[in-house]
Amino acid sequence: MKDMFEYAPVIKSTKEFTATRNACKLCAPLGAAIAFKGIRGCVPIIHGGQGCATYIRRYLISHYKEPVDIASSNFSEEATIFGGAANCHQAIDNVISAYKPEVIAMSTTCLSETIGDDVKFYIKNYIEEKKDEEIPHFITAATPSYQGSHMDGFHEAVAATVKSLAKGGEKGDHINLFSGFVSTEDLRQLKQTMYDLATDFVLLPDYSETLDNPIWKTYKRIPEGGTPVQKIETAGSAAASIEFGTILNSGSLSGRVKNKNLTTSGGTYLEKEFGVKNYRMPMPIGVKLTDQFFEILTEVTGKEMPEVYEGQRGRLIDSYADGHKYIFGKKAVVYGEEDFVVAMTAFLDEVGIDVVLAATGGESGKLADEIKEYCPERGDKILAKNGWDYERIHEWCQENKPDIMVGNSKGYYIARELEIPIVRCGFPIHDRIGGQRIKHIGYAGTQELFDQIVNSIIEYKQDHSPVGYKYM
Numbered sequence: 330m331k332d333m334f335e336y337a338p339v340i341k342s343t344k345e346f347t348a349t350r351n352a353c354k355l356c357a358p359l360g361a362a363i364a365f366k367g368i369r370g371c372v373p374i375i376h377g378g379q380g381c382a383t384y385i386r387r388y389l390i391s392h393y394k395e396p397v398d399i400a401s402s403n404f405s406e407e408a409t410i411f412g413g414a415a416n417c418h419q420a421i422d423n424v425i426s427a428y429k430p431e432v433i434a435m436s437t438t439c440l441s442e443t444i445g446d447d448v449k450f451y452i453k454n455y456i457e458e459k460k461d462e463e464i465p466h467f468i469t470a471a472t473p474s475y476q477g478s479h480m481d482g483f484h485e486a487v488a489a490t491v492k493s494l495a496k497g498g499e500k501g502d503h504i505n506l507f508s509g510f511v512s513t514e515d516l517r518q519l520k521q522t523m524y525d526l527a528t529d530f531v532l533l534p535d536y537s538e539t540l541d542n543p544i545w546k547t548y549k550r551i552p553e554g555g556t557p558v559q560k561i562e563t564a565g566s567a568a569a570s571i572e573f574g575t576i577l578n579s580g581s582l583s584g585r586v587k588n589k590n591l592t593t594s595g596g597t598y599l600e601k602e603f604g605v606k607n608y609r610m611p612m613p614i615g616v617k618l619t620d621q622f623f624e625i626l627t628e629v630t631g632k633e634m635p636e637v638y639e640g641q642r643g644r645l646i647d648s649y650a651d652g653h654k655y656i657f658g659k660k661a662v663v664y665g666e667e668d669f670v671v672a673m674t675a676f677l678d679e680v681g682i683d684v685v686l687a688a689t690g691g692e693s694g695k696l697a698d699e700i701k702e703y704c705p706e707r708g709d710k711i712l713a714k715n716g717w718d719y720e721r722i723h724e725w726c727q728e729n730k731p732d733i734m735v736g737n738s739k740g741y742y743i744a745r746e747l748e749i750p751i752v753r754c755g756f757p758i759h760d761r762i763g764g765q766r767i768k769h770i771g772y773a774g775t776q777e778l779f780d781q782i783v784n785s786i787i788e789y790k791q792d793h794s795p796v797g798y799k800y801m
C-alpha cells in the first residue's frame with residue numbers, strides 16, 4: 330500500500346509568515362452582540378454554530394459579571410450544507426416565544442458567511458410570512474470574523490441599527506452620541522453630561538444597565554435599560570451626531586476603506602442619508618480630547634461647559650502637576666482596540682509618559698497615522714503596530730523592557746514575567762471585579778486613570794525599594 334502522503338499535493342508557501350498566537354482582538358459577532366445589548370428589549374441571535382454563541386456569552390459574562398443571553402440559530406451539518414434558512418426562522422420563533430423581545434438583532438458568523446447565507450433575505454421572507462402577526466423589529470449585521478475584529482463587528486452593528494430604524498423629519502435640538510466601545514460607567518458619565526447640559530440625546534448603544542444592572546429581586550429574561558427604538562427612530566432628525574473613534578469599522582469588514590471619512594459608521598450614514606452633521610473625534614481621554622468634546626457640545630448646543638466640569642478639569646490639571654515627577658519619561662506599552670489605543674496613547678503623551686509601543690490586533694492599517702495626528706509631541710517616535718498579537722507584544726517587551734503596561738487583563742502574563750506594573754483598563758478585564766465599571770473618558774475618567782497609573786509606578790518603586798518608605 331502506498332503511503333498516503335504520496336497522494337497529498339505539495340503546497341509550498343512562497344512567503345514566510347508566523348501564525349497568529351494569542352490574538353489581540355476578538356471575534357466580530359462578539360462586538361456586534363455588545364452593541365445590540367445596548368438596544369432596549371433586544372435579544373441578539375448569532376446565526377451559525379452553537380459554539381460561537383456559547384463562547385461569546387462566556388467571554389462577556391466574565392467581564393460584565395451579569396447574565397448575558399444570546400441566542401443561536403444552532404447550525405447542524407444539514408444547515409451547513411443546504412443553508413440556514415430553516416434554522417434562522419426557527420431561532421426567531423423560539424426567541425419570540427421565550428423572550429417576547431421588542432427587537433431581534435441577528436449577526437452572522439464565519440460559518441454562515443462562508444456558505445453565503447443571505448440573512449436579510451431570510452428575514453424578509455419571515456416578515457412576509459407573519460404579516461398578520463405582531464412581530465419585533467429586526468436588525469441584521471454581516472460579521473464574518475475572518476474579515477474583522479470585535480470592533481468592526483461592534484460598529485457594523487451600530488451602523489446596521491441606524492440604517493434599520495432611524496427616520497428623517499424636521500430637525501430637532503437633540504444630539505446623537507455614538508460613544509464607541511466604552512465601559513458601562515463611561516456611558517453613565519456621558520448621560521450625566523447631557524443631563525447637566527439639559528440637552529436631549531440619543532446614546533447608541535447604551536448597555537450601561539443591560540450589561541451592568543442593579544441586583545434583581547426576580548430574574549428578568551431581558552434586562553431593563555438600553556436605547557429605546559422610538560429614540561433611535563429620531564436619530565435622523567438630530568441637530569448633530571458626535572462619534573467617538575477615528576478608525577471605527579474601517580478594517581477589512583468595510584473593505585479597508587483608506588479614507589476615514591468614507592467609513593460606514595452610524596454617524597456617517599446619518600450625515601449622508603439625512604444631513605445630520607457628524608463630528609468625529611477620538612474617545613475623550615485626557616484634557617485635550619475632553620476639551621475638544623466640550624467644544625463640540627458648545628458649538629452644537631450653544632451651551633457653555635457646566636461649572637462642575639470646570640472644577641473636574643482644574644483638579645485634573647493640578648494632579649498632572651503633582652504626579653509629573655513620578656511618571657515623566659517612563660516607558661509605556663499600550664495595547665487593545667485601535668480607537669482605545671489612539672486615545673490612551675494621546676493621553677499618556679499629554680502627561681509626559683513615553684509610549685514606546687502602541688499595538689493592536691485590529692487591521693485597519695491606520696493606527697500609526699492616527700497616533701501621529703493625536704500625539705504631536707512624540708507621535709513619530711512611537712512604534713505603532715496594527716495586526717500584532719500578544720506574543721509579538723511579549724517578545725518585543727522582553728527585548729525592550731518597558732516600565733509599565735496599559736491595557737486589558739490579557740497582557741497580565743507579560744507584565745508578570747517582566748515584573749512590571751500593569752494598569753488594567755479597556756476590555757476585557759477577566760481577572761478583577763469591576764472591570765466593566767472602570768472610568769476612562771471625560772475629566773473624571775481621566776482623573777481615575779491618571780491616579781491609577783501614577784500610583785502603580787509609585788507602588789512598584791516602593792515595593793522594590795531596599796529600605797521601603799511610607800512618606801514622599
Ligand code: SF4
Nearest residue numbers: 356381384438439474
Ligand atoms: S471566530 Fe468565527 S467561528 Fe469563532 S466564534 Fe467567532 S464567528 Fe464563531
